[in-house]
Amino acid sequence: MVMQHTVETSLSYRPGGAAAPVSVAPMMDKTDRDYRFLARLFSPHTLLYTEMVSPRAVLHGNREVLLAFDPVERPLALQLGGDDAGELKAAIRIAEDYGYDEINLNVGCPSDKVQQGSFGACLMARPEHVAHLVTEMRSATSLPVTVKHRIGIDGLERYEDLARFVETVVTEGPAKLTVHARIAILGGLSPKQNRSIPPLRYDDVYRLKQDYPNQFVEINGGVTQLSQIRRHLSEVDAVMIGRAAYDTPQLLAEAEREFFDPAFVAPSRGEIVERMVPYIVERQAAGRPPHTVFRHMLGLFAGQPGSRIWKRSLSSGIARDADVPALIRRALARVPRDVLERPLTAEPTGRVAAGA
Numbered sequence: 001m002v003m004q005h006t007v008e009t010s011l012s013y014r015p016g017g018a019a020a021p022v023s024v025a026p027m028m029d030k031t032d033r034d035y036r037f038l039a040r041l042f043s044p045h046t047l048l049y050t051e052m053v054s055p056r057a058v059l060h061g062n063r064e065v066l067l068a069f070d071p072v073e074r075p076l077a078l079q080l081g082g083d084d085a086g087e088l089k090a091a092i093r094i095a096e097d098y099g100y101d102e103i104n105l106n107v108g109c110p111s112d113k114v115q116q117g118s119f120g121a122c123l124m125a126r127p128e129h130v131a132h133l134v135t136e137m138r139s140a141t142s143l144p145v146t147v148k149h150r151i152g153i154d155g156l157e158r159y160e161d162l163a164r165f166v167e168t169v170v171t172e173g174p175a176k177l178t179v180h181a182r183i184a185i186l187g188g189l190s191p192k193q194n195r196s197i198p199p200l201r202y203d204d205v206y207r208l209k210q211d212y213p214n215q216f217v218e219i220n221g222g223v224t225q226l227s228q229i230r231r232h233l234s235e236v237d238a239v240m241i242g243r244a245a246y247d248t249p250q251l252l253a254e255a256e257r258e259f260f261d262p263a264f265v266a267p268s269r270g271e272i273v274e275r276m277v278p279y280i281v282e283r284q285a286a287g288r289p290p291h292t293v294f295r296h297m298l299g300l301f302a303g304q305p306g307s308r309i310w311k312r313s314l315s316s317g318i319a320r321d322a323d324v325p326a327l328i329r330r331a332l333a334r335v336p337r338d339v340l341e342r343p344l345t346a347e348p349t350g351r352v353a354a355g356a
């Protein structure tokens, strides 16, 4: 029997803040600053997360590359992956000046590399240490400190194991728990398999919210439709979307209208591309090759006539000094006009195939 807790959550609802009802998950190699700039055109208020950043890299690496972002990306949470309180605190103090809205600790990543560093999902076996990290992280910042974790790992797979983890961690006041509703199998499955093979157990996350009603709880895993977001929000405080947010941008535009701004008018795909041009040119001038931004735009026309030719045209623009406006103009000329002009939300989610 799990006791109900009375821990006050420090998050109250502010549209678009760290307590946003919808967020886009941290995803390595996907949610970089270029993707996030693009995502803001689909949804101005959804909370965005960075890719996981190592505190050690922040301390010793190129901080501008690791931490800098465009203010339009806010609200934005920085995800850190580490297990050393001193390093986490030092990284947070540096990161705070960049203007993040939330600091998140990764307790969900199952990769071998992360396990060798003893952080990520394997920290679920050390709830006292996670609680200690939360305390230390909170002492370094006034920003909300949050934790993203799984419902369990191999050997600690029951709801009672999850509840014991949460019971220990919530005493240190994490502003939010984001719970990926799958266990992570640390021996034998790749990170990719760990995102699909262990079954989703949404009921465990719902039960967690019932047992800890004052704790802000966000659910994550397998959300691809607006109707699922609605259903989850009747049980928990927020919903985090990963792969579907990246692959089907209209889901974000629909979420913006339903959960943040009923007056939101979704741009058309043509408008989105036009608005990306000056950004890509600016990034190019700062030394960023255009294809690093293009790669996030390849799936923009997925499921639409002209999608293949769009991808092919952009893929040819990998040269560092490519003439971006001309290249985009040529690529757009090959996409049917009605596809370019139709608002992003014109097709219901689910009809469009996964993108890039």
Ligand SMILES: Cc1cc2nc3c(=O)[nH]c(=O)nc-3n(C[C@H](O)[C@H](O)[C@H](O)COP(=O)(O)O)c2cc1C
Residues within 6 Å of the ligand: 025, 026, 027, 028, 029, 030, 051, 052, 079, 106, 107, 108, 109, 148, 180, 195, 220, 221, 222, 223, 240, 241, 242, 243, 244
């Ligand atoms: C390519 C990729 C990279 C990911 N990188 C991270 C990461 O850096 N940190 C993290 O906490 N989770 C990471 N995840 C997991 C996602 O945040 C999310 O928990 C998972 O994809 C389940 O949500 P979904 O079913 O909505 O995609 C990654 C997922 C993908 C697909």
